[in-house]
Every structure is written in structure tokens, then in C-alpha cells.
Amino acid sequence: MRGSIEQGISQTHGNTHILHFLVRLPLPMEQVWPSVATAEGLATWFTPADVLEPHLGGAVSLRDTGSGQITAWDVDRVAEYTLEGGGRIRFHLERDGEQGSALRFTHEFEGERETERAWRSRFERLIEEVG
Template sequence: MTGSIEQGTSQTHGNTHLLHFVVRLPRPMGKVWPALATPEGLAGWFTAADELEPRLGGAVTLRGLGGGRVTAWDVDRVAEYTMEDGGRLRFHLERDGDQACVLRFTHEFQGEDHSEAGWRTRFERLIEQLAP
């Protein structure tokens, strides 16, 4: 199985924007989790995590996005990072058979800083990184 990125969707509520992606990944959840929830994993496809305390309420600092807190943490399933500027990144993994999983991603932010195309490129890098 190869990975794929389903069409991203975008919603706007006032000044708040929500991007949603469903990404099919060619690895089981346990192999994907480190790419979403460790500094080394995030740096490989997204951005450097200068700080990441892997627990609910832990501090997180993502280069280019700033600092914040871990606002959801369910090991091997959910990592959510809420930034001080009000932005939020949520990574939710679901099992897809024995050898694959699905990432349901949400990015909530204010303003116009983040594009669907930029996330699509990042997820292509993630799929490449995880390829068997």
C-alpha cells in the first residue's frame, strides 16, 4: 500500500480558519506515532520542535509557529498542540488494517498564514518518510 492524501477541506468562521486533511499512511499506528509526537519525527517532515513535553499540559515550541501547550495526548492515537497565538494542530490516528493507518489532521488558525498546498507538501514528505 502506498500513502495518499485525500482532498483537504477548508472552513472559515469569522477570523478563524480550519483546514482538515485525511491522509492514508502505509504504516501501522505505532510506526507513525513518533513522526507526530517526537521532536525528531516532526523535524523529519514538518518543522523542528525545539521543545516537546510528551504529556497533557506539556510545553511545546514549534519553529515558525511559536510556543504553546499539549492540549490532547492519547499515546499512539492523538497529539494536539495549541499555540499561544490561538492556533491549534491536531493529529488523530486511526487503524486501517494491520499494516496501515489514517491520519485525520486539523489545523485551526487566525489570519491567512497557512495554505492547503503547504500542508499537502508536508504530508507528501511524511508519506515518503514512512514508505516501507
């Protein structure tokens, strides 16, 4: 099974934009987790993490996105980064069948910095990386 990007939804509420994606990956959650919750993993498909303290309240600095803190952390399931000026980025992993994972992604931000197309391209790199 190859991974797939099943949904890409963009919403706007005032000046706040919210992007949602559902990405299906052919690996168990435990094997996908490092790709969304470690500096090494994020650098392979998204952006270098100059700082990533892997615990609730830990500092995070994503080079192309901003710095802030980890506002949700449930090992192998949820990593959420709230960034000054960069909004909130949330990765939520769920089991998908016997061997797969479903990544529910949300990026909430203000302004026009991010696009659905940019995230779709990143998730295509993630699928290539883990697939």
C-alpha cells in the same frame, strides 16, 4: 501500498480558518506516532520542535509555528498542540485495514499564515518519510 492524501478541506468561520486532511499511511499507528509526537519525527517532515514535553499539559515550541502546550495526548492515537498565535494543531491516528493508519489532521488558526497547499506539501514529505 503507498500513502495518500485523500482529503484537504478548508473552512472559514469569521476570522478563524480550519484545515482538515485525511492522510492514509502504509504503516501501523505505533510506527507513525513518532512522526507526529516526537521532536525528531516532526523535524523530518514539518518543522523542528525546540521543545516537546510528551504529556498532557507539556510545553511545546514548534519553530516555524509557535509555542504553547499539549492540550490532548493519547499515546499512539492523539497529539494536539495549542500554540499562542498559531492556533491548534491536532493529529488523530486510527487503524486503517490490517497494516495501515489513517491520520486525521486539523489545523485551526486565525489570519492567513497557513494554506492547504503548504500542508499538502508537508504531508507528501511525511508519506515519503514513513513509506
